[in-house]
Structure formats: structure tokens, C-alpha cells
Amino acid sequence: MENLIQSLTERVKQAASNNTPLAIHGGNSKSFYGGAIRGDALDLRAYTGIIDYEPKELVLTVRAGTPLQEIETALEAAGQMLPFEPPYYADTATIGGTVATGLSGPRRPYTGAVRDFVLGTRIINGKGEDLSFGGRVIKNVAGYDVSRLMTGAMGTLGVLLDISFKVLPKPTDEITLRFEMDEATAIQRFNEWAGKPLPISATSWHQGVAMVRLSGAAAGVKAAREKLGGEAVADAQAFWRDLRDHRAPFFEDAEPLRRLSVPSTTSPLSLDLPQWIEWGGALRWVKGAADVKVLREKIASVGGHATLFRHGDKSVGVFHPLAPVLAKIHVNLKAAFDPDNILNPGRMDNFS
């Protein structure tokens, strides 16, 4: 593997000296996401395998090209999980792409996002330097938190090599409750419930139906179920998996799909577009044609940001534009890590 790292750093150095962009990829399960891809492919799939996993430690270290499935299988065998419930979008998903895109699944509001569980990274920066930040320990304040900065940076600051995560025990019991209620009520209930000590692990609202997942020890789940009411759902696992991976019919047509990340208490957006709500109200998926400028203004006015997630016209920008002062810091950071602008250029398209 050290030979492989050697050759990867050589590729980056060469790309930097010839000024030829590199398009970093794993299983291409999330290649639809983010700004347009350009450059020579830099395939990380050969850089694969679990480096270190000791369940007692709650820490896992893996190579970026490792299939997500392989990781989740290993964790499952020890009764543990990646607490951010990573979306796959395709079976080929690798852990590197998961961290680079920074996307989390239904459990996110209740246990945390990818970035919350990343403890350390080894990366190659745009100069071809092999660097390590953070570590394999839960508490670490030596130096700036570069590992979390890498999370969600779309590979524009470095090629991810090794990543360490904090993992958690997997709850032994799970139940999903179904409620019929309108959007405004669902948003209100989700927020009320989140303010109580209840073992909620996911929430969803779509077309007049709210779903709430409870996870924990059997007795705790049972007690919470009695408090909440609703009707138990059979085969709920498939429901949450389909929502996580956008396999529900709502997500399957070719309409532009937008990801609206807003404060959870934001009242119904009334956009007149088909909508699916997750994350206790903090994530609202909408699809169909929209005036991007108006939409962005509206979302910004409630304190959120809008992303064109899939399909649609990327030329107007995928990510929400940044305020000029913020954009300046982004440009500076990009120049610090990748002075020749060769790593996934344009993949994060809201600055420069």
C-alpha cells in the first residue's frame, strides 16, 4: 500500500507541474453531486481495506477506497455502526466519497453528521505532500481541525487516503411509528419531541404521513412508543433505506431535486413543489423547476442554504453562493492546500 501512496503522490505532483486537473473518484456513486467534473480520473478504489478496527475502542481506521458496504458489514458483526447512517446512492459507494461529500442520512439530527465522527485523516494535498492530521483518539486539540475541514470539501483540498472515525454501538431494538398529520403539525411535533429525552433516531414527512423511528434498548423503545402513540410500521427498515438512498419513487424521476437545509423550526416553505421532509424539519427535499434566484433568497432569509442535488441545470451553480468575505477565505484555503488548482477544480462551485 505504501507503494500505491507513492504512486498517488507522484501523480499529484506531476499533475501540479503540468497544470492538469485531477478528478478524484471512488465508486462514482455520488458523481452526480456537486459542480461539473473535469480532469484526468484519479481512481482510489485500489487503495482499500480496513487498517484498524478494535470494537472496544469505538474507533475505526480505513483506507479511502474501501467500499462502504465492507465497512458496514464489519461494524455490524461487532454490533456497531457508523452513527451518521451514510447514504450510498449506489452499491459501489466508498468511504472516501462519503467523507468528501459530507452527506449524512436519516439519523443525522439525532446522533450527528459525518464531520462529527471524523477523528483524523491522512491526505495528499495539491502539492503532492503526504500529510496526517487529527488521529485515532476521541479528543485532540493539537493544531487546527483539518480532518473536519476535509469533510464535505468535495476533494478540493486534498486526496483522502486514510480516515479514522468514532463509531457507536448499534441500538438493539428499533420501531417505526406512523402518524397522519399535515406539514405544519409534523414540523411542530418533530421539534417538540426532539426537545424531550426520547430515543428518536429518524423522522420523515411526506404527503400527509409522518414517520418516526425509535432506537435503543427494548424497554426504552417500548416506553417511548407508549408516550408517542401512532401506529407501528412493518418492514420499516426498507422505508428508511429507500429514503436514505433516494430509492423511493419521489426521488426517481429526472426532475431537478433540491436539498434545502433550514433551521428545523422553519414553518412550511409553501414553494408549491412536491416535497419530502427529513431531519426533524431541518432538511427539505423539493423537486421540479424553480426560479433559482428567488428560491435561494427565500431559503437564505430563513437562515438556510439551497443546493441543486441532482439533475437540472448546473450552470447557475450547484451550491449556495457564499458571502464575499467567506468566499475570500475559501479562495485562500484552496490556494493554501492546492496552489495549482488541480484537485477536483470546480467541484465546489460557490467560490473563486
Place this chain on the structure above:
Amino acid sequence: MNAGLLADFSRITPALNVITDHERLRPFETDAFISHRAVPMCAILPEDETQVAAILASCSARGVPVVTRGAGTGISGGAIPSEDGVLLVLTRMNHIGKVDHQARTATVGPGVRNLAVSDAAAAHNLFYAPDPSSQLICSIGGNVAENSGGVHCLKYGLTTHNVLQVRLVLSGGESMTLGSRALDAAGYDLMAVVTGSEGMLGLVTEVVVKLTPVPEHVETLLAAFPSVTDAANAVGRIIGAGVVPAALEMMDKMVIEACEKFMSAGFPLDAEALLLIELDGVREEVADQLVRVEQVLNDCHAQEIRRAKSDAEREKLWKARKGAFAALATIRPDYYTIDGTIPRRCLPDVLARYTQLAEEYRMLVANVFHAGDGNLHPCIFYDATVPGEMERSEELGGKMLEICVEVGGTITGEHGVGVEKLRQMCVQFREAELATFHAIKAAFDPAGILNPGKGVPSLKRCAEWGGMHVREGKMPRADIPRF
């Protein structure tokens, strides 16, 4: 004092609270890392972000260094002033804004005390989870700057997991909002970079924190062990049993004895090590965990297990734990504490190596620490009046931190680098990594005026270090619990 600068300040507002009188500056000459001190050119206590921005703009135009200070409880020297610079003291920016119980957030000024946030949220049965032992007095701005932890961060996370949004003012005076009240924000995760940046990237002028529901039920256990190794094994086994305790703390015999002598905590004196374990959550869930934890403790040869039967008993146990460092000050006149973190599985081995090293150096070392996080706080005792002892203790501390790095850990889990661990930064990071840190700083603070010389050693200078020195048994802030 720089006359041009003073004129600038008076133009900002005549009411600006600028201190230039040497005697009134003395209280600001150090933080809780008392072995270094410096009196700044002046100290200013701004009232709001507009004043902060204007002060920074004139300092950067004139190339004057600026150090920010919250409550001054930092123990790595982060808030020690520059002699030729301005010290911005943010204690007056202590306004608690909206506590939004629906959204479970609170908007607070950087000078607000950590505990005041939980107090403000208590009426809604919510609290702010990160609980450094200094929480009575340390400021939220300081917590963000240090990414502070607490005894409950094993389950609830560090500051970085509990802060949603900050207002940041850069050295040039530009203000911005980082993060958001949503669960993520567009662009790079700058919140992550700023949290734990020790005042070197910008000034935090407002913080939106996440509030957590107060758990329905809490259980606190004290377990006594015949050996440190048994206790250390139990730590791993508890977590291996699928339980993530709210807190999991360990103390060795020397600490047990000191606590007993100092506070009569009722700790079993025949034990070699104690674990303090807290479980919280839904009542039924806690009951289930309690059974599993007791099983593990028995399997690991616990000689005694005590369960707090009331809130008063629980408080007594925590008071003893949080008072441990004050108790240790009764053993020998001087000690300092280090703050390395290691992978939990290395606990038995590293503790054994520490004991061996302590013997080699013929020095006393006591251990009381966040075992669940693998965050060690060995206390090395010395007598500053014996020539060479302090130097030897510093050398020993350095070796202990190097062991942390060797087993895959870090030189600081929660206290920060400041001026204290600059040298160990060179052990943990290679040149290109340190250069990356300098480049990140330049991306935020191109003028290089914020907290110069701290946090990241210059590439040529990797030679300075110290410790949390306790002289003559007089420790900084002896009135509040330690770590």
C-alpha cells in the same frame, strides 16, 4: 503606548474602555498557566462586535499584535498578552440572547459563562452539554477557542459538536457568520477550523449553541479495584459491552488518598484504583445498561461497587472527582499536569510505562483522568526549591507526551497548545503539516497579528515548553474544581 493607536481608539467611541495604567493591567498578565506572564501595552473591554471590528481594523493597519481573553482560565497560556500588543477582554460581551426552546438553541455573547447557558435553559428542561470543570467561570468564547471538553463529553461530544453558528471578526475588521442554525452550511466547514483555533484565526463575537434535553434518569456508580490494570481493563470492557456512559473517570491510589484526606469523600482506601461511571438516558435504557455495567465490573475483579442512591450522593462523588486536583496540591508543594490522549486500549500499558518512568526519574506521579476518552492527566510532583527538580519533572512530562504520540495519540486532548506545548507540536507533526497550519492561519489572518507565536511553532523554533505549574501549593483558581 502608541499614541496613534490611542487616537484611533478614541475615535471609535469616547466611551471605549481602554486600560493603560500598569497597575490595572497586572491582573491580565497571565491566564491559569501561571509560569509565563507579560503586561500588554493596553487592555480594552469592548461592548459589542462593532467596537471589536473597529479595534482590529486599526491594530492590523498599524501591525499591532492582538490577544483575546475570555475568563482567563486557559491552562496552556493562550490568553497571555503580547507586551507590545493590545489585549481584548471580552467579559463585557456577556449578553444571553434568545433561548429558543423549540429549536433547542441559545444565542449568547462570547463572554457568557459556560454554566450560565445551562442555567438559562434549565426552565425548558434543556442544558448545554460540554461541561469543563471550570464551567462556573470559563467563557463560551474561550470554550469555542479551545474546543473544550468536560467529564460528560464521552457521550455528548466536545464544544465542536455542540456549537451551530458563530460570528467571527477577522484581524482586518471584517465580520461574518460561520455555520448556521440549520444542520449544515454551504462551503467548507469553517466552524470546525475555528473551533479550537485558540484565538489565532479571528475573534468570536457571538455563539449559537445547541441545547440538549436533560436526561430522564441518571445513575452514578463508584467501583473500586485491586489494581490499576483491572480498572483500565474494565474501561474497555464497558464500552465493548455496547454501553457509552455519560462519564467514565478514573483515579489511582494517590488521588484516592488525597481526596480522602482533603474532602472525606468516603472513597475506599484499600483500593488501588477507582472508576466513576455515570449512565443517563431513558429510565428503562439506563436500567438495562446498569445491569451490563455491573456485570463487567464484577468480571474485572471490582472489590466494591457503590451506587449513588440520591442526587446528594451523586453530587458528593462528583465534587470529590472535580476537586481531585485541588486535593493533590496537598501532597507536595509543586506539580504540573499534562493532557495527552491515547487510544483507550493502550491504557493499561501506558499507565504501566508511566509508573516505570516515574520510578526512573524518582518522582511521584498521580493519575486522575477522563478514562472513557483516553484523555490522561498525569500530575507530576516536584519541589521547585530543590535545584533541578522542576527541569527533571518537565523532562518526564515531555517523555510522557511522547509516549502518547508513539501509541497513536496526541499531545493535547483539551487544554490546547498555547505557549505550553509548542515543542511537543514538533514531535506530533512534521514540517509540511506545520506549514499547512501556518497557511491556514494566513488564510484568515494575513496580517498575522492575532495571538502571534502561539499554537503552532515556527518551523525554526521548536524549543519552548512548560507545564501547568503549581507553586508552593498555590494553584491558579484554587476555588474551582479541576479538569
